Amino acid sequence: MRRYVLRRSLLAVLQCLVVLVAVFAVGSLLPGDTADVLRGELGTPEQVAALRTELGLDEPVSTRFVHWLGGLFTGDLGNSLTTGLPVGEDLGRRVGVTLLLGAPALLLVTVLAPLAGTVSGLREGSRADRALNTAAVLLHAVPEFVLGLLLVASVSLAAGLLPATAVGMDAAALLARPAVLVLPVAVLTARHLCDLARQVRAGVAAERHGAVAAHLRLLGMRERTVVLRHVLPGALGPAAQQYARCVEGLLGGAVLVEAVFGLRGMGTGFVEAVQNRDLPQVQAYALVFAGTVVAVNLVGDLVAHRLAPRREVTA
Amino acid sequence: MSAARGRRPWIALALLGTPVLVAVVGPWAAGGSPSTQGALPSRPPGDGHPLGTDVLGRDVLRLVLHGGASVLGSALGALLVGAAVGVPLGLLAAGERRVLDESVMRGLDLLLAFPGLLVLMTLAATGHREWYWLVAVAGVLQVPAVARLVRGAALAPSARTVVEALRMQGRGWAYVHLRHLARQLAAPLATDAAGRFSVVLYLLASANFLGLGLPSSSPDWAVLVERNSDALFTQPAAVLVPAGLLTCLCVGGNLLVDRALARRREVRP
Numbered sequence: 001m002r003r004y005v006l007r008r009s010l011l012a013v014l015q016c017l018v019v020l021v022a023v024f025a026v027g028s029l030l031p032g033d034t035a036d037v038l039r040g041e042l043g044t045p046e047q048v049a050a051l052r053t054e055l056g057l058d059e060p061v062s063t064r065f066v067h068w069l070g071g072l073f074t075g076d077l078g079n080s081l082t083t084g085l086p087v088g089e090d091l092g093r094r095v096g097v098t099l100l101l102g103a104p105a106l107l108l109v110t111v112l113a114p115l116a117g118t119v120s121g122l123r124e125g126s127r128a129d130r131a132l133n134t135a136a137v138l139l140h141a142v143p144e145f146v147l148g149l150l151l152v153a154s155v156s157l158a159a160g161l162l163p164a165t166a167v168g169m170d171a172a173a174l175l176a177r178p179a180v181l182v183l184p185v186a187v188l189t190a191r192h193l194c195d196l197a198r199q200v201r202a203g204v205a206a207e208r209h210g211a212v213a214a215h216l217r218l219l220g221m222r223e224r225t226v227v228l229r230h231v232l233p234g235a236l237g238p239a240a241q242q243y244a245r246c247v248e249g250l251l252g253g254a255v256l257v258e259a260v261f262g263l264r265g266m267g268t269g270f271v272e273a274v275q276n277r278d279l280p281q282v283q284a285y286a287l288v289f290a291g292t293v294v295a296v297n298l299v300g301d302l303v304a305h306r307l308a309p310r311r312e313v314t315a
Numbered sequence: 316m317s318a319a320r321g322r323r324p325w326i327a328l329a330l331l332g333t334p335v336l337v338a339v340v341g342p343w344a345a346g347g348s349p350s351t352q353g354a355l356p357s358r359p360p361g362d363g364h365p366l367g368t369d370v371l372g373r374d375v376l377r378l379v380l381h382g383g384a385s386v387l388g389s390a391l392g393a394l395l396v397g398a399a400v401g402v403p404l405g406l407l408a409a410g411e412r413r414v415l416d417e418s419v420m421r422g423l424d425l426l427l428a429f430p431g432l433l434v435l436m437t438l439a440a441t442g443h444r445e446w447y448w449l450v451a452v453a454g455v456l457q458v459p460a461v462a463r464l465v466r467g468a469a470l471a472p473s474a475r476t477v478v479e480a481l482r483m484q485g486r487g488w489a490y491v492h493l494r495h496l497a498r499q500l501a502a503p504l505a506t507d508a509a510g511r512f513s514v515v516l517y518l519l520a521s522a523n524f525l526g527l528g529l530p531s532s533s534p535d536w537a538v539l540v541e542r543n544s545d546a547l548f549t550q551p552a553a554v555l556v557p558a559g560l561l562t563c564l565c566v567g568g569n570l571l572v573d574r575a576l577a578r579r580r581e582v583r584p
Contacts, residue, residue: 011421015428022429026437137573141513141565145524145537146558149544153555157548164547252432256521260544271525274440282440289433297427 004305012298019290023283024068072287078280080273087284090269096171097265098254100181105188105250110243113193114236117200121235122227124205132201136194144253148187148260155183167262174263184261188253192246199242203235210234237307244300248293327574331567334560338383345380360552369543369553371532379556382534386520386561389450393515394508396454397461402504404458405465406492420466423459431456431518432525439527449528453518457511461504468503469496509572513565520561536561 059067071077077087120129139147156164163180174181207213208231216226255267262268266285273281356372358364366375408419431453438444438452468474474496481491522528523537531542536557543553 011424015425018425019428023437026441137569138566141517141569142562143517143520143524143537143565145521145540146561149540149547149554149558150562153547153551157551248430252430252521255432255436256524259525270436274436275526277440277442279440282437286433286437289430290428293430293433294428 001305005302008298008301008305012294015294016291019287019294020069020072021065023286023290024065026279026283026286077284077287080281081278082276082281087281090281091266091284091288093170094264094266094269097169097174097263098258098267100171100174101184101188101257101263101265102250102254104181104185105192106247108185108189109193109196109246109250113196113243114200114239116193117197117235117239118204118232120197121201121204121208129201132194132197135190136198139191139194142191144187144191144256145260147190148183148257151183151187152260165262170264180261184257184263187260188250188257191253192249195249196239196242196246200235200239203238204231207231207234233307237304240304240307241300244297247296247300251289251292324571324574327567327570329567330563331571334383334564334567335387337380337560338387341380341383345377347377359550366552366556367550369539369550370546371542375539375550375553375556378534378539379536379560382536382539382557383560385446385529385533385535386516386537386564389446389453389519390512390516392450393453393457393519394511396451397457397511397515398504398508400455401458401461402465402500405462406469406496408462408466409469416466419462423462426456426459429456432521435518435522435527436525439522444528446529449519449522453515453522456518457515460511461507464503464507465500468500474499506572506575509568509575513568513572516561516565516568 075088079085080087080090083090116128116132120126120132123129152164155161162182163177164183169177169180208227212234213226213230216230217223254265255270257263258265258267259271266288270282270285270289272278273285356368356370358368360367364374364376366379369375369378404419404423408416410416434452434456435449438448477495477499478491481495486495519528520537523533523535524541526538526541529535529538531538539557540554540561543550547554
């Protein structure tokens, strides 16, 4: 156990390093660095050279990397190229909207997926089981933007039930009109809920028919105890890894859902920064997103290992 | 259950076949350039435009017929890139040298820190937004999974015994790897590729929807959905037809994979 925790944590640290180097490279090593982006507006080579000096781009790479890391740890990620404001400010303004979207979705997935998965795993072939299976197969690959627009067309436009967009609303405005959030949260939740529930279902079904469960029954253990003490932990182990991937999927999904519904969250902020080629801003978003993914996957793998130690799980 | 299974292949094939047919035959059937403008923008279906016009006044039917090729082509291209890099790496890791195995697999673990969409967005921010960048990176993102699958299949106990026997018979590296292991790996790779197709399709369509890849004038289905989503109310056909075709492609492919997996499970309990 301890050896696994150490190895897996080391991997996470290395992943963080790779992320840091890659994000740093985006801003200053690849062709198309910050000065190149500004060149289009500035013109003369002398001005670009002056800009390079000003931005410190002509110093050695190692010096710049150390300097950049130092700024990172003091919370100074540089200023946005489009607004001139510190990039942290823009992130802070948008994080509320994304949390309003992501937190309910995550909560729904966390509560409903194990529940639905267990119920259908314990009743294989029942109507609920088949419904879950069909929904999972249908939703697994459909991108959020397609699902979102289909829902907007049917629920909002044809049936006139829920608001179709939330253009320009900030977190406070959204809280005042939660109906706006129903469709985005539903779209964000649907896919991952089905995926995770299906994983739990497969685990429950496999464990329930397994040799260990049969042996416990032979020993006279009650079915309820077998399910609670053996089947569920065994099924939830692999599901914990899938759950970590699902958080990662929710982050990507939030980008698409925010774009479809016009929410001003971190996803649209990221897309805008990309479209404006606002590199410091892009770096900040990339760090937040990749950092979250590394952390969540680490926790997911450790939990999975704790629940089902026999599985050799990495990353 | 079995009755439902029995009906499903036709549903799945029809769902998958429609968009594939549109993508493959569409460009010939439509003829001409998809970007002929001139009609009024965002008109509902009628007079000369069976599906109406899009926000730029282009014929939606013609756009849709032209737009499938890039969707299908880029997804297949990314799968090829993933297999071309992932299979050799997986075989390398499955070889005798433990050092190689460790370094390849741990190196690929590092790649898992990057969610696909994030990589594509960051790439677009540095100005690499040509279609081949998109396809190449979407393919490379599949490498860890493909390599792991290949390594696992090549290291499976049954595979190892046969490989050792072939070696003792004096068969060379090429025979073992290209004839024996290729046959051994074909089935798991094919199933994985079919499932991976939807992953890649999801990634590329999402990137194109966010405007990270193809130019906004492209007839690609995901781009069409994005361009016309503001006119969803006045001209729903321009959004719903390409969105529906994308959905059919994803769902149809998924249903077929699900069937194939279920059948394999039934064969080997």
